[in-house]
Amino acid sequence: MVHERSSPARLSPSSYEEDMRLLLAPRLAYFAGVARHEHVTRAAQELGVPQSTLSRAMVRLEQDLGVALFTRKGRTVSLTAAGRDFLASVERALGEVERAAESVRADADPSGGKVAFGFLHTMGSETVPELIRAFRVDHPRVRFTLVQNYGEAMIERLRAGELDLCLTSPVPDAPDLVARRLDEQRLRLVVPDDHRLAGRKRIRLAEAADETFVTLEPGYGLRRITDALCAEAGFSPRVAFEGEEAETLRGLVAAGLGVALLPPPAVPRPGVVELTVTAPRAIREVGVAWLDGHPDTPPVAAFKKFLLSRRGNLLPD
Incomplete structure (x- = not known):
């Protein structure tokens, strides 16, 4: 009996790009290490992986790309022309990843991280500067990204992950948000x-x-x-x-x-x-809101605790 062999499924361009990212990303640091040492054993020692694992990863990388990246002589390797071109792009990509990692680590640093904080225009001239001044007495290195806007726009930015916390009025009541009343202000x-x-x-x-x-x-x-x-x-x-x-x-x-x-x-x-x-x-209630279930970095948690401690003593009347 003759069986007809089916042709492999063809990926759309977007699916192909996503599939290649999944295939390549875990191996890029391995490739850069081997290329740097031009020796599989020394690269394996530096990367802390078994030599056999590293060798298989490089073979699979070449197979996935359909390009020879190395010429081999025992455990010594040298880059082909395609390998040199690929290495330049890989080093740029790994550099971007490292810079991004450093940035998010810096933002989460308990002593000098960053808080994205939104507030109403009416709080910008006095209330917010005084809050930040008082908070930085004990947290002098924490940085702030400040956003002034009206309430609904801030809530949308909160949901989009662009803000960590916002001071707003009226105090929102939504299932995806946590809100705490802080003060009221006479109109x-x-x-x-x-x-x-x-x-x-x-x-x-x-x-x-x-x-x-x-x-x-x-x-x-x-x-x-x-x-x-x-x-x-x-x-x-x-x-x-x-x-x-x-x-x-x-x-x-x-x-x-x-x-x-x-x-x-x-x-x-x-x-x-x-x-x-x-x-x-005639009053307006003012509260602080954040996205429910969103993990706080240490500086955000510290500023949230500070705001809640000012309950009833937040606004001039």
Whole structure:
């Protein structure tokens, strides 16, 4: 009986590239060691592997590539022209791997690693610099990558692995995140200094129902809080301008373009008056969030512990 031999399955270009990476990667350091010594026994001693294992690995490497990389004379070998070309690329690749390994080790160093930390724009001028200053008293060599953004954008970067921790508001509630409430911050109704309400110290938010508001854009946590508080006070705010940053809104208020619900400024702004809102209770909760199940490097764990220790004493009021 004659059996027809089936032809081998053909890999797509992407599958072929992935397959070759899996085949070649474990053998590249072996190849570089043999090429450096031009002697299998000495290379095996340096690499800490049996000579037979190293010899088989080089034969398989040549078979997988379909190219002779060495000429052999006993246990002494020398590179072919193809072997020399291949070695140059292998050394570059191994160098990149070594540099990448050094980089991630440095980032995880307990005393001098790196923390990728996200926070809201309103916390950038005072709160975050003070937090980092206080943390670095005991961890002077820890480095930070700082990202300012609005809440939803930071959460996405957290999920993408671009951030280790973020300070955000409202405190997120999602199954893939861990979030801890740290503090709350009173919001104030900010009006121009020549406004009809500017002589007041306190106000019920319902008294501003007929005012024009300037707010952050939809998607910002403070915008959601503003809309919710106004709804609780019995009205929907009439919005004239939408921005991306709280201090810009204060400038619009100072110019007489509307009123705004904002957290207190780091530095008092001329041209505006900030009124305490007595009803409803106008606050925003601020918390720290991280990706559930994501392992912390020692510097990230240390900074997380530090933030949690500041619970109730994080924000100026």
